[in-house]
Amino acid sequence: MKNLNNQKGIALVLALMVILVLSVMASGLMYNIVNEKTITANRMRSSQALALAKAGEAEAIARLSLPYASGNDTVIVEDINGGSLNPNRRVYITLNQPGTAVSGNNYYRKTVQTSTNTLNYSENYGDFGDSSSVLQIRYKSHDTNGDGILASGEIYFYDYKRDMITLGRVSPTPQDAYPVWEIISTGQVGSARRTLVTEVVVPRFTARTRAGLSSKAPVTGNGNADVCGHDHPANTPYNLSPPNCFIPVSGQPFGWHVEADEPHGLAANGYLNPVVARNSCTMAGCVPGIETDSLFFNTGANQKAWGNPDVVEKSTRPIYKIWDIMGMDSATCTNLDWGNDMYPVRGLVRLDGNTMYAGHGSGLEHDGILWIRGGDLHSSSNLAIKGLIYVDGNYQSTGTTWVLGGIVVLGETETSITGSIDVLYSSQTLARVVQNATGVGMKVISQREVDQKY
Numbered sequence: 001m002k003n004l005n006n007q008k009g010i011a012l013v014l015a016l017m018v019i020l021v022l023s024v025m026a027s028g029l030m031y032n033i034v035n036e037k038t039i040t041a042n043r044m045r046s047s048q049a050l051a052l053a054k055a056g057e058a059e060a061i062a063r064l065s066l067p068y069a070s071g072n073d074t075v076i077v078e079d080i081n082g083g084s085l086n087p088n089r090r091v092y093i094t095l096n097q098p099g100t101a102v103s104g105n106n107y108y109r110k111t112v113q114t115s116t117n118t119l120n121y122s123e124n125y126g127d128f129g130d131s132s133s134v135l136q137i138r139y140k141s142h143d144t145n146g147d148g149i150l151a152s153g154e155i156y157f158y159d160y161k162r163d164m165i166t167l168g169r170v171s172p173t174p175q176d177a178y179p180v181w182e183i184i185s186t187g188q189v190g191s192a193r194r195t196l197v198t199e200v201v202v203p204r205f206t207a208r209t210r211a212g213l214s215s216k217a218p219v220t221g222n223g224n225a226d227v228c229g230h231d232h233p234a235n236t237p238y239n240l241s242p243p244n245c246f247i248p249v250s251g252q253p254f255g256w257h258v259e260a261d262e263p264h265g266l267a268a269n270g271y272l273n274p275v276v277a278r279n280s281c282t283m284a285g286c287v288p289g290i291e292t293d294s295l296f297f298n299t300g301a302n303q304k305a306w307g308n309p310d311v312v313e314k315s316t317r318p319i320y321k322i323w324d325i326m327g328m329d330s331a332t333c334t335n336l337d338w339g340n341d342m343y344p345v346r347g348l349v350r351l352d353g354n355t356m357y358a359g360h361g362s363g364l365e366h367d368g369i370l371w372i373r374g375g376d377l378h379s380s381s382n383l384a385i386k387g388l389i390y391v392d393g394n395y396q397s398t399g400t401t402w403v404l405g406g407i408v409v410l411g412e413t414e415t416s417i418t419g420s421i422d423v424l425y426s427s428q429t430l431a432r433v434v435q436n437a438t439g440v441g442m443k444v445i446s447q448r449e450v451d452q453k454y
Contacts, residue, residue, distance in 0.1 A: 045192035052187025053196045056121030056135045059093065059112060060183040061200060061444075064137065067347075067436030073101075073109055076137060080179060085139075087150035093135040098125040111135075121187050133186045133193070140180040140199055142167055156180040158201040158445070161283075165445065178202040180445065195450050200442040205327065207388070207406075207430035208320045211291035212307060212423045215409040216319055217394065218294040221303075221417035229289035229307025230281065231258040232404060234428040238365055238384050239402050241422045242306060256424070260284035264306075281308035285427050288312045292415075293319070303417070307425070319410060322371055322390045326434050336437065338371070345370050345385060348437045354393070357383055368433050376411060380419075386426075387433040397421045405429040 060076075068079045076091045088105040092098075095118055098108035108125060111118070122135040140156040143149075144167075153168035157177040169177055183198040212229040213219070228242040236245070236256045245256040246264065257264050262280040278286075289305030290296050291312040296305075305311050323333035338350035342357065345366035353375035366385035376393035384402040389395075394411030401421040409415045 042192065045189040046194060048189040049187035049192040049194040050196075052119055052121045052189065053185045053194045054187075055119050056093075056185030056187065057183050057196055057198050057447075059121075060135060060137050060185065061198075061442045063093075063109075063112070064181060064183075064200065065441045074112060076107070076109055085152065085179065087139055087141060087152050087155045089139065091137040092131065093122055093137075094125040095120070095122050096124045120189070121185055132195075133188060135186070136184045138182050138184075140165075140182045160204045181442075196447060197450050198447045199445040201445055202435065203441065203443040205431040205435055206427065207434055208325050208327075209287070209388075209406045209408060209425075209430060210315070210317050210319065211288040211312065211406070212305075212425035213290045213407045213409075213415070214319055215290070215292045215395075215415040216294070217292070217409065217412050217414045219290060219292050219296045219415045219417070221297075221397075223303075223397070223417040224420040225303040225305075225417045226421075227289040227305045227307070227423040229287045229305070229310075229425045230264045231285040231287075232256050232424045232426040232429075233258060234386070234404075234426060234432055236404050236424060236426065236429075238386070238404075239422075240424070241402070242304070242424060245424060246306075258284050258286075260286070277308045287425055289423075289425075291315050291317070319408060322369075322408075325388070325390070325408070325430075326369075326438065328438070342366075342370060345387070347433075351375075354378075357381055358399075369437060386429050388430055405433065 063074060063076045066072075066075045066077070068075060068077050076093070078085055078089060086105060089107065090105060091107045091109060093109050093111050095111055095113070097110050101108055111122060113119060123133050128134050139150075141150050141154050142156070144154055153170070156165050156167055157169055157179055158164075159166050159177050165180060166177070178201050180199055180201050183200065184195065185198070186193055186195040212227045226242040228245055230245070232245060233256065240256060247255050249255065254260065254264065260280045261283065262278070264281060264284075264286065286308035289307030289310050293315050295313050296311050321330070323330045326333055336348055338348045339346070340349065340351060342349050342351065344364040345368045347368045348371075349368060350371040350373055352373050355372050355375055355377050357377065357379040358381045364382075364384070366383070367387055368385075369388045369390065370385065372391045372393065374392050376395065377389070377391045378396045378398070379401050380399045382400045386404045388405050389403060389407045391407075391409045391411065394413045394415065395407070395409040396416040396418070398419040400419060403421075403423045404426050406425055407423055
């Protein structure tokens with residue numbers, strides 16, 4: 001009987017020990033479950049915060065892609081093609097309508113989101129202190145002298161010819177290089193915060209034009225024609241005439257030409273090198289001044305061309321359709337939002353049939369693409385445009401015409417110049433007007449995640 005009692009006692013002790021072990025295991029399991037639940041929740045919030053940061057980055061890129069337009073609050077870029085920029089400019093995008101639009105170098109804009117289900121990748125205006133959680137856009141910079149004030153030489157530009165970022169537009173970085181923007185976007189979900197810094201730049205685009213003045217028909221007339229196919233920056237002043245673009249000016253050691261390894265030629269001689277292209281000019285992006293499938297009759301009082309080479313006659317190279325120049329198919333090009341008022345040309349303007357530019361267009365400064373579809377263009381007034389003139393038919397200039405960009409004429413009869421015409425080829429101007437019209441987005445150079453306050 002005594003042994004039986006001892007056995008029962010041992011069994012009870014073992015049972016208690018098993019229960020204790022099971023209790024410890026259950027407690028550990030519950031602890032792990034709670035921990036895993038907390039970790040999973042934190043990871044989920046962190047992932048959601050990262051997704052919000054990416055959403056903020058997407059809004060910033062979309063708004064940077066819009067062309068500059070004064071008075072449009074959706075646009076956040078300044079006129080970077082106007083020849084100058086404010087290196088200290090910062091744009092803050094808030095969730096509500098900001099109380100002020102501009103304060104010093106700071107610009108405030110409301111998000112393009114609607115009020116329903118707003119994504120929290122920024123803050124309401126007035127609710128932020130150090131601005132670390134507000135979606136912001138600024139130029140990538142380095143304050144070299146530490147004075148807290150940025151100069152144009154202290155922001156970074158993207159040199160597409162060398163495919164690299166450079167500090168300032170110091171030689172050999174071209175003067176028409178685009179600045180690099182930094183987008184700082186922070187997503188917040190509960191206590192989780194993720195901050196992304198994304199560097200973007202205007203993407204490279206090459207308009208497929210073969211010359212400053214490209215004509216299928218003979219180029220004729222007894223007027224004054226000065227055509228320069230050397231590449232000119234987009235900030236070349238209105239009404240600057242060749243050969244004055246050869247003259248060096250402050251900040252422009254190559255004159256109003258993009259930089260090349262060798263001088264672009266001599267301003268005094270319009271036929272310095274009429275046949276052979278130069279490697280240095282080819283590398284710089286220069287094209288022939290005039291290229292025609294027929295002949296160029298320089299019988300006028302002053303008809304000269306400069307370029308790489310100066311003139312190409314009886315060309316066998318194709319003249320591209322306007323949609324090829326703009327990098328799209330014909331249907332997409334046709335369905336773009338073309339205007340029909342050329343007084344002045346702003347953005348995309350298309351006119352059908354034979355067109356006369358005269359009288360009330362005198363003295364206007366145009367910026368964009370003028371497409372004469374299915375007809376001829378006769379310009380008898382003062383026409384100054386930065387962009388592209390594209391004529392499906394024949395072209396006649398009896399007035400005064402100035403173009404920074406290019407002219408393309410598809411007509412087979414003649415391109416007649418009896419007035420005065422100046423054409424300065426500019427690849428950047430052509431790229432800009434196409435990009436402004438079509439919204440080609442931004443090129444992402446780099447992206448990194450940083451600490452919460454950057």
